Amino acid sequence: MVAVLLGILKSGRSYIPLDPVFPKDRLRYIVENSKSKILIGENKYELEGTENLSKITLEDILERTNRFEGNLPVTISPEDTAYIIYTSGSTGNPKGVEIGHHSLLNFLSSMQQKPGISSKDIFFSVTTYSFDISILEFFGPLISGATLYVANQKVLSDPSLIIEKLEHIQPTIIQATPSFYQLLFNMDWHGNKKTKMLCGGDLLSEALAKVLLDRSLEVWNMYGPTETTIWSSVKKIEQFHDASNIGTPINNTQIYILDEFLQPLPIAVSGGIYISGDGLAKGYYKNVELTQKGFIKNPFDDKRLLYKTGDVGKWNYTGEIEFLGRNDNQIKIRGYRIELGDIEKNILKYSENLKQVVLELKEVNNEKVLVAYFVSAINIDKSELRRFLQQRLPDYMVPNFYIKLEKLPLTPNGKTNRKALPNIEEKDIIKKEFVAPRNHTEERLVLIWKEVLNIEEIGVTDNFFELGGHSLNAMVVIKKIITEFNIEISIGDILFKREIQAIAAIIDEKEWLHTSLDFKNEIII
Structure with missing residues (x-):
């Protein structure tokens, strides 16, 4: 896929990454909106509803590579579009961020200098190509002139395989989100000095900064929105209490801390983070109003524009920026930026009886989870x-928990009082009628789920994801299953089976096969 992306860029065209795991309706919207x-x-x-598009398979391209000769006589301008990344939008549909070649080249050349990439490096890529930070990993x-290793989906779906590959390849650079690093450390990865x-x-x-510092050569904190080409500032973390420090701007980039009247604020006074410079996107694709x-x-x-990030920060006394969070209706979870309005509008489409919906980010078991609070005239089937x-x-973007309220709490001026939204209790978890474990395997699995999800009572027909689980803590469950039962099991077994009774059946089958093979070997001997 990396070679295909390079080919598209060299042809003078731009590319729009589509992640096949995303819902088909969302992918179709991106195709239709972009006029691809x-x-x-x-x-x-296969993507139904795209019959009018010319379709080329990756396999066909690779098969025909020997027939391609010479270079296309194409002149590419720095202002031409390199790629368009669709991110969550407040209207309920994603919006396309259009990045030009000049912005991309400015970013990549800056990254070569700081944090630094040289021909002696081995870069271990773990990010899906639909996420813009993958562009640094690829290009x-x-x-x-460095070596690039791209982890495939099979490796990325199994934390133990990721660690195995890291040990084998011994990369000199890796880039990931905090949640990805935390996952690896939870799986007993010791890092690499x-x-x-x-x-x-x-x-x-x-x-996490403390653990990273203890288990790496260097730790770099990277900051920037998609609209300013991936990362706009970097900071080499020397001490763990500098974790919120996002450092200084990259090359040809200006960052401002401003008040509501766009006036600069002094050191140690918090304000909005605004970014200008060569990294600014060309705008939101086919959306002049939003741009x-x-x-x-x-x-x-007056020759440059200014992008309002919606983030809050302040200058410290060493001329660096301390990141303080968001001041609008956007959040970041597992590295993805999400417009809460995008989710809220989709929830309201479920039923006319849903009167009000508010999304909030809460912390459960030291992990950030999405919670949907709603007001409804009737009972809503949360599973449905x-x-x-x-x-x-x-x-x-799918909420982990759903809480019905009689009414939303309000501030004195009539706005939703997010601080007054209740915390999650066990009664808010989606549970089916309790079915107790019926054998030793189910009993052991229940104990594992209780430990990971921190829930008192779990039945064998309960859905892992409806209990608040997600793909990251599913991997923690996998590690515990492998340790407890001494068998190989994949993330897919949890993603698709989801219930203890179904997963227990898989484990029993694997144990039976393992025992049968051992028995046959003994007979042969």
Whole structure:
């Protein structure tokens, strides 16, 4: 796929990554909204409703490589579009962020200098190509003459395989979100004192920063929204209490801390983070109104625009920026930026009886989870609502918990009082009629789920994801199952089976096969 992306860029065209695991309706919207003409993908993937597009399979491209000769006589301007990334939008549909070649090249050349990528490096890529930070992982090493290893889906779906590959390849650089690093450490990864670890896409905690510092060569905190080309500032973390420090701007980039009147704020005073410079996107694709709203006149440079990030920060006394969080209706979870309005609008489509919906990010078992609070005239089947959303939203945008309220708490001026929204209790978890474990395997699995999910009572027909589970803590469950039962099991077994009784049946079958093979070997001997 990396070679295909390079080919598209060299042809003078731009690319729009589509993740096949996203809901089909969302993918179709992106295709229709972007007016794409060509769809490139593997044979095994089909997207209904795209019959008018020219389709090229990856397999066909690879088969014909020997027939391609010479270079296309194409001149590419720095202002031409390199790629368009669709991110969550407040209208209920994703919006396309259009990045030009000049912005991309400025970013990549800056990354070569700091954090630094050289021809001696081995870069271990773990990010799906639909997430913009993957662009650094793909192209940063290649323009530097470094070695690039791209972990495939089979590796990424199994934390033990990721660790095995890390031990085998011994990379000098890896980039990932805080939640990805935490997952590996939860799986007993010891890190590598020869590896430079880049961390971004979400808030870096002091606890994780301490572990990273203890188990790496260097730790770099990376900050930036998609609209300013991936990362806009970097900071080499020397001490764990610098975890919220996002450092200084990259090359040809200006960052401002401003008040509501766009006036600069002094050191140690918090304000909105605004970004200008060569990294600014060309705008939101085919959306002039949204572009004019997000990219505003720059009061400090009339030749450049200014992007309002919606983040809050402050200058410290060393000339670096402390990141303080968000000041709008956007959040970041597992590295993905999400407009809460996008989810809220999709929930309201489920039933006319849903009167009000508010999404909030809460912390459960030291992990951030999405919680949907709703007001409804009737009882809502939470399991059905969750299935409805799974057909329309990517997995990371589907709320983990659903709480019905008589009314939403309000502030004195009539706005939703998010601080007064109740915390999650066990009664808020989606549970089926309790069915107790019926054998030793189910009993052991119940204990594992209780430990990971921190829930008192779990039945063998309860759904792991309706109990608040997600793909990251599912991997923790897998590790515990492998240790407890001494068998191999994949993330797919939990993602698709979801219930203890079904997973127990898989374990019993694997144990029976293992025992049978041992018995046959004994007879042969």
